Amino acid sequence: MVSTEIRVRYAETDAMGIAHHTAYLVWFEVGRTEYTRAMGLPYRQVEQSGTRLVVVEVSCRYHQPARYDEVLVVQTTVRVLTRATVTFAYEVRRQDDQTLLVEGSTVHAATDSGGHVKRIPEVVAASLTGTGRKTKG
């Protein structure tokens, strides 16, 4: 599990005075980026090597709202890995009292840069589950 701090931006709030529900999906994406960096193979490099992890499913439950300037923590982990898909799970908490704000998950399919489905390359799969990193030790 990889933790990433996020501070709610004014632009992310809406007329209800709280963070808009789409902001959490952007923060999940930031969480994924940091997860892959922590695992030793940043998503930027995954893309540069010709693999995209395209979002094919999103699911999200909102428990409590977040407000402008609050510091949140996104906890990101990989829950399922198949030949061609990976499922990330997320929890977003308010940092100061650890209240759980939102839980969610995203499923991604591997494609080449032309958008055609393919298997997840072994080096990517290994880094996503942390087995790649362990092997190095």
Add this chain to the structure above:
Amino acid sequence: MVSTEIRVRYAETDAMGIAHHTAYLVWFEVGRTEYTRAMGLPYRQVEQSGTRLVVVEVSCRYHQPARYDEVLVVQTTVRVLTRATVTFAYEVRRQDDQTLLVEGSTVHAATDSGGHVKRIPEVVAASLTGTGRKTKG
């Protein structure tokens, strides 16, 4: 079922050259706005009368990508209505060939303007299911 046309904006695309997955949730929201207007009680008026329909759950499946300047159609309907929640369902299609791009649903809880959960007022419930409109006829 209420249909709303959307044209993909450049700002909604990402470095994959396709509409970012969060754009669909914004389009769902546009679909809801138009659904409530078509049912005779625009969401703006619902809020002004002291009821908010806060997003508590989102789920979304992505089948095909959308690209800049394509015209899409969001079909919005109410699937479930309980005392305190309403569930909307959406389908997003490319207009020119009717390809199904994305399906999703959102669950909303009714709150007052202070964010406290409450029952959905009868006039709002009636308009959401169309029974309010029929009564007028």
Add this chain to the structure above:
Amino acid sequence: MVSTEIRVRYAETDAMGIAHHTAYLVWFEVGRTEYTRAMGLPYRQVEQSGTRLVVVEVSCRYHQPARYDEVLVVQTTVRVLTRATVTFAYEVRRQDDQTLLVEGSTVHAATDSGGHVKRIPEVVAASLTGTGRKTKG
């Protein structure tokens, strides 16, 4: 001058209860897209033919706020055209009372798809100023 209708989305509002100031720049972009379509050479085709009009300057003055669900009109025109740049100007008005909300302009440089500055192709320049369309008549 080309007019485009925009309805303010909930996602475009912020905690002040008004449209966030960045939303207008997105609407300018929508205005440009519709301007180029009205002139007979949609920006999508400009890009497909290998020319990008990259934003190099933005300037914007905000007079009055816009609110959720209001219908706005973006008026877009080309103010200056040089060999390698084009300047668009915009006015955003509230539709129902024609109040001027925001004025702005954007300067764009022509580049190839690799991002290298180049001259604006003659067919693009002609369509931007409407001289291309006139020639057809």
Add this chain to the structure above:
Amino acid sequence: MVSTEIRVRYAETDAMGIAHHTAYLVWFEVGRTEYTRAMGLPYRQVEQSGTRLVVVEVSCRYHQPARYDEVLVVQTTVRVLTRATVTFAYEVRRQDDQTLLVEGSTVHAATDSGGHVKRIPEVVAASLTGTGRKTKG
């Protein structure tokens, strides 16, 4: 001058493969938030005490693009302070080679929470220019 680190999010890129030009204005806003925090009076508290600093003017020049996952530094300062307005200036640089990507400025008018123009309260003015902090020393 207050420096703030920003990492470019995937959601902030567009189909050109670079950060969308509106992203910089959001980063300016983050820069302002951090500027006010560094000066001892976070903007959140300014708003809570009944003063809003509404954007009335934006201007921005784009020199070089930013890409997904790059770390940028936003340098924020107050350039002009009048009775009822404050002008912030910004420079955005790529962190690793200090290349200047974007320069900009925003002008803000003070209003009460109802949106009516007012003078900037003395405590806010002092914190914006740093004279408040110095006084404490």
